[in-house]
Amino acid sequence: VSSAGDIAGAVRSGARSAADVVEEHLAVIAGREAELHAFNLVLADEARAAAAEVDRRVAAGEEVGALAGVPVALKDNLCTRGIPTTCSSRILEGWRPPYDATVVSRLRDAGAVLVGKTNMDEFAMGSSTENSAFGPTRNPHDPTRVPGGSSGGSAAAVAAGFVAGALGSDTGGSIRQPAALCGVVGVKPTYGLVSRYGLVAFASSLDQIGPFAGSVADAALLLEAIAGHDPRDSTSLPGPAPALRAVLGQGVEGLRVGVLREFVDAVELDVAARVTAAAGALEAAGAKVDEASVPAITLGLSAYYLIATAEASSNLARYDGVRYGLRVDGEDITAMYGATRAAGFGAEVKRRIMLGTYALSAGYYDAYYGQAQKARTLIIRDLDAVYESYDLLLGPTTPTTAFELGVKADDPLAMYLSDVCTIPSNLAGHPAMSIPYGLGADGLPVGVQLLAPALGEATMFRAAAVLEASLS
């Protein structure tokens, strides 16, 4: 199975047909999907039709875009017109959105072939994809282990070779954590770089869409295709997509990289050892590497679970059985609301709605939500200060390699700790990415994380390319 860049190049030149490429990938899916359950829905017929259209355009000499014929998967919280979009929740089962998310339109316009909608933790709330109403996804490297989450289906689909790239969403680490656990590249862009129009909202001040790919260059290709201003998202930043592929060969000579002490201290020794190795590789390539500290970053986990739940409690109020999705009848409207939400939401979603509602309640608002927002400001201030001395920060993506299914399913706090190293970038709105960097003591993939200040994607991708090259 070849890379997204190779596929697009071959399809654009006519050396390979998009139809053949999609059949090859559908065959890989047929071989392992029953075991892994990466998808909520495989769109075989639609993918074949889209590939045939790409081939027709190539034959006619028409422009086909940078992702011509590239099979991609979409997390099932990205709206696809006329195609079910469930968020892995019973409450949206069967719903077919009346519009496409902006990222979906952009992928189609670039010639990508949408192969399916991927499994996730319900409404993106979780770190293992075990919170899906449709059953868990399994890690392609070891099916007894979780793929991480919440975008576990997208990460597993790329790791298994089902698709050449995928999109996920990252509210507290939901792209980077599963990327690390599945051994693929995952990017959370700067808040506002990628339009959220058509992303089903979880926590609107934290949510951001980003790519999964098998290589740094493919991640750059995908991010270039989906980034850039969108008038339909009021938080979309002005300006076009950044040039990323063009800078991948520029190296890290002279870049100042800080190894984030608070993150390294939070993880298992075998994971920390890979961070040390990555730091050595950047230093060998000419970067100036030393230890950095961002003390307030340790407030991140607590602040996040108040802010994200508060925003979720507001966003998820829309699932009321009136306009779309599940309705469970009741004798009056209040009974209908209650019955619908009781039947439609899973346990973790209910837990977070209750936590968030409490954090926002009169009399407790200042003590919880208000305090959390102050902590968020401190984290941003400390990160801004450290970026006066560093161009990038380096750390682990996750505390451990992929854990076994079930071991954290009944312990929400243990599960929340999986995101301790990824949450601060969401609170700050900064970009960060996970790059596979060797194996842990158990032989499973370890991801190292690069963090950059707002709109620092180009610098971040340069360092990612150096890390990737240092492994081969």
Add this chain to the structure above:
Amino acid sequence: VNVLRDDVPGPSLDRDEVLAMAPAAEDGRFRVPRILGEAP
């Protein structure tokens, strides 16, 4: 700095397409159970 766009009407979602996804609709509107204590 004014960051608002010009106040120009644009297309919106098709009403029938949206209502087709509702659990219950009637006469171009969402239908819901009774809200107050009136007879159904």
